[in-house]
Amino acid sequence: DVKVTQSSRYLVKRTGEKVFLECVQDMDHENMFWYRQDPGLGLRLIYFSYDVKMKEKGDIPEGYSVSREKKERFSLILESASTNQTSMYLCASRLSGGGTEAFFGQGTRLTVV
Amino acid sequence: DQQVKQNSPSLSVQEGRISILNCDYTNSMFDYFLWYKKYPAEGPTFLISISSIKDKNEDGRFTVFLNKSAKHLSLHIVPSQPGDSAVYFCAAVPIGNTPLVFGKGTRLSVIA
Numbered sequence: 001d002v003k004v005t006q007s008s009r010y011l012v013k014r015t016g017e018k019v020f021l022e023c024v025q026d027m028d029h030e031n032m033f034w035y036r037q038d039p040g041l042g043l044r045l046i047y048f049s050y051d052v053k054m055k056e057k058g059d060i061p062e063g064y065s066v067s068r069e070k071k072e073r074f075s076l077i078l079e080s081a082s083t084n085q086t087s088m089y090l091c092a093s094r095l096s097g098g099g100t101e102a103f104f105g106q107g108t109r110l111t112v113v
Numbered sequence: 114d115q116q117v118k119q120n121s122p123s124l125s126v127q128e129g130r131i132s133i134l135n136c137d138y139t140n141s142m143f144d145y146f147l148w149y150k151k152y153p154a155e156g157p158t159f160l161i162s163i164s165s166i167k168d169k170n171e172d173g174r175f176t177v178f179l180n181k182s183a184k185h186l187s188l189h190i191v192p193s194q195p196g197d198s199a200v201y202f203c204a205a206v207p208i209g210n211t212p213l214v215f216g217k218g219t220r221l222s223v224i225a
Contacts, residue, residue: 004156033212040122042217043157043202050210058212090156096210101147104156 006105019078023091030096032074119216132190136203145206
């Protein structure tokens with residue numbers, strides 16, 4: 001079974017802090033994604049990566065950056081956390097090519113106070 | 114512009130009856146369609162998919178129907194159970210190696 005593991009289930013950070021959200025997958029998937037989920041807004045894509053050291057902006061990249069130094073690990077960085085970044089963050093991985101589903105981690109509920 | 118739309122934010126169904134969740138899309142270049150189920154404080158889990166060359170796929174209590182001419186798909190759950198209460202996301206897979214496109218979700222409540 002594919003496993004996507006996010007480093008924290010719940011996180012509370014202060015405004016202005018630099019926040020790191022870590023994600024690791026164990027199925028050698030090329031593609032990895034970061035989404036945030038907010039009520040009424042569904043899943044919105046923040047950043048994604050097709051391969052090591054590669055990154056692409058999603059629909060809402062402002063205020064975020066990412067790092068992919070190893071194939072299995074994809075990190076989301078909030079450079080200076082703000083209260084409007086309070087959200088559920090979801091990491092996913094997927095094989096390259098079409099017709100395959102994405103596998104999600106358990107999510108990180110981030111609260112910025 | 115939203116390419117995948119789930120126009121019903123919520124749906125309530127009695128236990129044992131059929132649940133029908135709907136999804137519309139605007140882009141003809143989608144290759145596959147997927148349904149995910151999400152419980153609170155958990156990540157979405159894959160439920161069922163359908164290729165764009167088919168019109169029906171069935172897996173136990175879950176059936177997905179695709180009407181390409183109407184750019185519409187639906188998920189049928191029969192019979193509905195209280196454990197089916199969750200948010201359901203419709204997702205589309207574009208041709209080529211690009212991210213899935215998700216709808217905003219429909220919250221299903223199955224009432225005992």
